[in-house]
Amino acid sequence: ETGVTQTPRHLVMGMTNKKSLKCEQHLGHNAMYWYKQSAKKPLELMFVYSLEERVENNSVPSRFSPECPNSSHLFLHLHTLQPEDSALYLCASSQDGSGNYNEQFFGPGTRLTVL
Amino acid sequence: AQSVTQLDSQVPVFEEAPVELRCNYSSSVSVYLFWYVQYPNQGLQLLLKYLSGSTLVKGINGFEAEFNKSQTSFHLRKPSVHISDTAEYFCAVSGGGNKLTFGTGTQLKVEL
Numbered sequence: 001e002t003g004v005t006q007t008p009r010h011l012v013m014g015m016t017n018k019k020s021l022k023c024e025q026h027l028g029h030n031a032m033y034w035y036k037q038s039a040k041k042p043l044e045l046m047f048v049y050s051l052e053e054r055v056e057n058n059s060v061p062s063r064f065s066p067e068c069p070n071s072s073h074l075f076l077h078l079h080t081l082q083p084e085d086s087a088l089y090l091c092a093s094s095q096d097g098s099g100n101y102n103e104q105f106f107g108p109g110t111r112l113t114v115l
Numbered sequence: 116a117q118s119v120t121q122l123d124s125q126v127p128v129f130e131e132a133p134v135e136l137r138c139n140y141s142s143s144v145s146v147y148l149f150w151y152v153q154y155p156n157q158g159l160q161l162l163l164k165y166l167s168g169s170t171l172v173k174g175i176n177g178f179e180a181e182f183n184k185s186q187t188s189f190h191l192r193k194p195s196v197h198i199s200d201t202a203e204y205f206c207a208v209s210g211g212g213n214k215l216t217f218g219t220g221t222q223l224k225v226e227l
Contacts, residue, residue: 031213043217090158096213104215106158
């Protein structure tokens with residue numbers, strides 16, 4: 001595997017379900033990100049992890065819970081979601097550090113539908 | 116804080132015609148600028164980036180962009196488009212660190 005991979009690619013869940021999205025990067029990067037992409041809206045940055053520590057949480061509802069067990073893996077745990085949470089969830093990684101320009105590499109995304 | 120404006124939500128163009136996708140930004144610090152492309156059902160792929168130096172930046176697939184500091188613009192151009200260029204294009208700005216601010220995207224539709 002190369003680059004950034006995400007599983008599953010598609011997910012349909014009910015509002016009472018619990019599911020997890022997985023992201024893995026094979027680039028040796030030390031920062032990982034979750035974005036939400038909804039139709040007609042800019043990409044919304046949800047969470048940022050740098051060196052496995054959460055450094056940003058952009059007012060995301062608690063029904064989204066991230067986990068970064070190591071620098072190569074990132075999870076997004078989902079529970080009691082709402083229909084408006086249906087979107088494409090993108091994972092990205094970058095080589096973080098002072099003075100870096102933050103070129104981010106993206107995975108293919110998970111298309112989430114909440115019924 | 117930074118912001119990005121992509122004025123055109125959709126740009127239709129005929130194959131082999133030139134195209135320009137507009138991007139304006141605002142920032143209180145020096146910026147790094149990016150264009151990403153997203154094909155249907157895929158993630159974002161970097162087309163090109165401006166970090167410093169020459170204001171004309173060349174990227175993949177024949178695209179180029181020009182950084183204009185006085186007009187705070189970073190427009191994307193291609194002299195002759197192909198059907199395969201049909202995709203959504205995102206302009207993004209970074210002031211350094213780990214935050215990228217994206218525009219709302221421009222859907223480029225290339226027609227025969």
